Structures are given as C-alpha cells and as structure tokens.
Amino acid sequence: AQSVTQLDSQVPVFEEAPVELRCNYSSSVSVYLFWYVQYPNQGLQLLLKYLSGSTLVESINGFEAEFNKSQTSFHLRKPSVHISDTAEYFCAVSEGYSTLTFGKGTMLLVSP
C-alpha cells in the first residue's frame, strides 16, 4: 500500500522569502507524484507532477519539486513567495494509472 507524509501542517513565511514544503512517500513500486493547491472553498488544482524523466519539475508560477528516489521524497520549493501563494498544498502519489493517495496537506501562510 502507498502512503504520503506531509510533516508540516502549517508553514508561515514572510512575503519574498523562500519556502520548502516537505513530502515523503512510501510505495513498493514505481510511483507518479503530484502537488495540488487548494484555495479556500475550492477544488484542487494541479500544481506540478512527476511521471518520468527529469527529476526536477517546475510549475508556471515559480514552484518546483524534485523527485528523490533514494529518500522517497518530493519536496516543493519556491525561491520567493507571494501573498497570493497562501493556500493549502497537498502532495499525492499514485501507482501507475490508479487512485491517488493524498497527504494531510500543508497550509502555507504568507504574510507581508
């Protein structure tokens, strides 16, 4: 069975500071990895994904995540955050084209 651990339930940062949201997973087979963002009272939006190839994946709004197989991690980073990045971030894993397993989420709180 697969599982996802997001160690931080909440991460407060100041605007323009760098941030890292941690995600570790466990699985017995190869996996696909995802980061989703959820704004209040909204559904989930895909931020970025790792399926294969380059272990460093980027989103259009400056986030990036690196797949580290040896550490079973897929941490999300942004070098400089904005107030508008305040949201809940979910890491998720799937084994092939199957159901997603989500972490508990990390609330990113960006203050001026």
Add this chain to the structure above:
Amino acid sequence: GAVVSQHPSRVICKSGTSVKIECRSLDFQATTMFWYRQFPKQSLMLMATSNEGSKATYEQGVEKDKFLINHASLTLSTLTVTSAHPEDSSFYICSALGPSYEQYFGPGTRLTVT
C-alpha cells in the same frame, strides 16, 4: 481544456432528505470518475471510483447504500446522499480521469445537513 464542473456548489438540506450532486467533464470523456470527501482542515478521502456503465467501487467503510453513485454517461457522474444526517455535512469533491490519465478535479460541493 480538461474542465470538470460540479453542481450545486453549495446545498443545505434537512436531516432525513436526499441530495444529489452532479459531476461533469465539460470538454472530454471520462470513463472513470472519483468521489472524495474532505473534512475541515483535513485531506481528501477517496469514497468511491465510478466507472461508466458499471457499478462503482467503494472504499472500505463507505456505505454504498447511503452514498449512491451513478455514472450513466461518459461525461456525468452523480453522487446521491440518501437520508442525510448532520454528520454527512462535508465538502465533496469529484475528479475525472482525463486522456493523459491525469485526474482533473471539480470545484467541490459544500453540503450542510441541518
């Protein structure tokens, strides 16, 4: 592309009544859709996998007679909460499996049972 809608976005119903939530893939066909439930400040919990033209597959602990799922077409899946109780109040989110095997999520439905 790959837009998924849900209707209604919010619904309030009285205890004991039933409520139906629709999930539509607007610009692609989805043979598989998923229904999730999200409690406040918690993650999404998969309730069931809905396959077009066949019975849904429910996760352990989800009452199939209470949460009726119908996937009658390639663009529509419905979730009916029967005999709703206050503890069924939650945020329900659907997703549809797109052509690239990626899940596209709907905006969610906030159900409040009074």
